[in-house]
Amino acid sequence: MIGAGSRRIVITGGNAGIGLALAKKLADRHHLLITGRKSPADVARIIPGGVRYVLADQGDPEASARALADGMGDLGWDRIDNAVLNAGVGFAAPDGFDATDAIRQTLDTNLAAAIAQARMLYPFLEKSRGTLTFVGSVAHRGSAAIPAYAASKAGLHGLARALRSEWAGRVAVQILHPGPTRTDMHEKAGYDPGRMRALFLDADDTAKMMAAAIASRRSPVTVSWLRYLVGGAFTGRRL
Ligand SMILES: NC(=O)c1ccc[n+]([C@@H]2O[C@H](COP(=O)([O-])OP(=O)(O)OC[C@H]3O[C@@H](n4cnc5c(N)ncnc54)[C@H](OP(=O)(O)O)[C@@H]3O)[C@@H](O)[C@H]2O)c1
Numbered sequence: 001m002i003g004a005g006s007r008r009i010v011i012t013g014g015n016a017g018i019g020l021a022l023a024k025k026l027a028d029r030h031h032l033l034i035t036g037r038k039s040p041a042d043v044a045r046i047i048p049g050g051v052r053y054v055l056a057d058q059g060d061p062e063a064s065a066r067a068l069a070d071g072m073g074d075l076g077w078d079r080i081d082n083a084v085l086n087a088g089v090g091f092a093a094p095d096g097f098d099a100t101d102a103i104r105q106t107l108d109t110n111l112a113a114a115i116a117q118a119r120m121l122y123p124f125l126e127k128s129r130g131t132l133t134f135v136g137s138v139a140h141r142g143s144a145a146i147p148a149y150a151a152s153k154a155g156l157h158g159l160a161r162a163l164r165s166e167w168a169g170r171v172a173v174q175i176l177h178p179g180p181t182r183t184d185m186h187e188k189a190g191y192d193p194g195r196m197r198a199l200f201l202d203a204d205d206t207a208k209m210m211a212a213a214i215a216s217r218r219s220p221v222t223v224s225w226l227r228y229l230v231g232g233a234f235t236g237r238r239l
Contacts, residue, residue: 002050006030007239008080008128010068012117013087015043015053017183018135021207022084024048026239033071035064035087058087058113059105065116072124079127082214082239085114086135090149092191098148110152115159122171131172133214134160138179138222145191153177157220164219174219181206201225205233212236 007030013019014034023034027048035056036043047053054071056064072080088110091102098106118132125132139146140153160175167173180200186193193200206223213221215237223232 002029002031007082008077009033010072010080010083010121011035012056012058012064012068012083012085012113013135014051015046017185018178018181018203018206018210019084019086020046021203022086022210023051025204025207025211027051030239031075033068033075033077035068035071037087058109061108061113061116064113065120068117069120077124079130080121080124081128081130082133083117083121083125083130084133084135084210084214085117086133087113088135088137088152088185090146090185090189090191092145092189093147094145096145096147103148106148106152107155110149111155111159114156118159118163122167125171126167129170129172131174131214131217132163132167133210134173134175135210136160136175136177136220138177138224140177146189149189160219172217174214174217174221176210176213177220177222178206178210179222179224199225201228208233209236211239215239 009030010033011019011023012035014023015036032051035054037057040053056067058064134156136156137153139150140157143150160173164173181203182200183203209223209232
């Protein structure tokens with residue numbers, strides 16, 4: 001039973017990996033609406049009980065924002081407390097050149113859709129003086145073999161800085177930059193981290209550190225092993 005103090009939270013890309021780990025962590029105490037690209041039937045057995053799911057394919061940025069707005073409308077939500085724009089893709093480009101389709105998909109999914117969704121979500125967040133969280137990556141500083149991905153995350157970083165200043169006092173805006181985390185993302189991207197995968201953070205630990213960072217409203221926040229080693233998954237404010 002969700003009680004007093006519960007929030008209305010939107011998480012994009014909430015049906016897998018880090019987004020799903022975050023949804024599982026928050027589902028007992030808050031009202032959640034999560035999105036993904038898969039059909040509702042395909043995720044029915046994956047998502048936590050009580051969590052509402054909406055198909056919102058970010059390959060079409062504007063349509064994904066409309067689908068999310070419709071999903072909130074179906075729930076009768078006229079305000080939300082948090083939005084975590086987490087959905088993302090990457091494609092390995094071992095020779096340093098992304099294929100044209102990979103560039104398009106990466107920039108649309110990771111950046112253009114986040115811009116369209118942020119614009120749509122603003123009035124919902126403003127009503128509750130809420131928080132908009134972008135999920136970037138430590139790769140935003142540039143990373144070999146994933147140039148379009150790095151560019152999309154650098155774009156998100158700039159977007160978050162701009163909106164944090166533009167919306168100050170009305171909506172808190174932050175960006176979190178996770179470090180390498182054990183999800184299916186690397187395999188989907190065609191990248192094999194090999195033995196390095198053993199050094200990746202567990203998705204549950206990344207989600208715990210993200211939840212504390214979201215509650216803090218600070219920005220930017222790097223969600224890495226260093227933070228984990230100083231107790232970041234077990235300390236900090238509770239969302
Ligand atoms: N894992 C890492 O090492 C790492 C490190 C730094 C940053 N990140 C960032 O963290 C976020 C989550 O990554 P993850 O590792 O959890 O990846 P993941 O396991 O592959 O999950 C990605 C999520 O994004 C959704 N998504 C992908 N393309 C979409 C589209 N076109 N439209 C709608 N939803 C789409 C997926 O939905 P479907 O399953 O329905 O396709 C899924 O829910 C991403 O922004 C990623 O860039 C990850």
